Amino acid sequence: MKVLRAxxxxxxxxxxxxxxxxxxxxxxxxxxxxxxxxxxxxxxxxNTLPWxxxxxxxxxxxxxxxxxxxxxxxxYDAKFPYWTAGARWHGKPRFLRMVTFADTKTYSxxxxxxAMKPExxxxxxxxxxxxxxxxxTEWGKDLSLAQPGTTKSHPHSADR
Numbered sequence: 732m733k734v735l736r737a738x739x740x741x742x743x744x745x746x747x748x749x750x751x752x753x754x755x756x757x758x759x760x761x762x763x764x765x766x767x768x769x770x771x772x773x774x775x776x777x778n779t780l781p782w783x784x785x786x787x788x789x790x791x792x793x794x795x796x797x798x799x800x801x802x803x804x805x806x807y808d809a810k811f812p813y814w815t816a817g818a819r820w821h822g823k824p825r826f827l828r829m830v831t832f833a834d835t836k837t838y839s840x841x842x843x844x845x846a847m848k849p850e851x852x853x854x855x856x857x858x859x860x861x862x863x864x865x866x867x868t869e870w871g872k873d874l875s876l877a878q879p880g881t882t883k884s885h886p887h888s889a890d891r
Contacts, residue, residue, distance in 0.1 A: 760860040763787050768860070771852035776838040778829045792832070794859045799830025802858055806851050821847040830855070 757768045763784040767777070778795055780788045803826045807818040822845070828834035842849040 776852035
């Protein structure tokens with residue numbers, strides 16, 4: 732009976748603290764963006780990316796610097812329109828320092844203690860994913876190997 736109760740509690744906690752479903756813009760983005768979104772929900776936000784994501788660093792930094800402050804301010808202004816201390820308590824100054832690169836240390840937080848911090852971090856990643864072009868894997872969907880002037884139904888026709 733105690734084991735069953737423990738399993739029920741574990742299942743409840745797993746559902747309660749699970750990350751929300753990944754938005755389509757993130758699902759269809761590069762692996763690095765999907766990883767950043769997942770890390771945000773685990774309590775980690777980075778403005779300086781690890782070496783394996785070096786190809787994305789310049790675009791990420793440019794996005795954060797130019798669009799990040801507006802996203803952070805809009806989020807916290809909507810949540811705390813008349814209570815600036817609440818915005819400070821829930822991480823607004825730290826996120827603003829990070830998106831302007833006044834602070835380049837990885838921001839670690841506990842999503843179980845403050846649900847707003849992972850929301851802000853994931854929102855930044857999601858908006859970045861929406862700005863990024865479609866990954867190269869999507870580029871060739873409509874391409875054909877047919878020679879110019881041939882029909883799609885007979886791409887290998889030698890009579891033409």
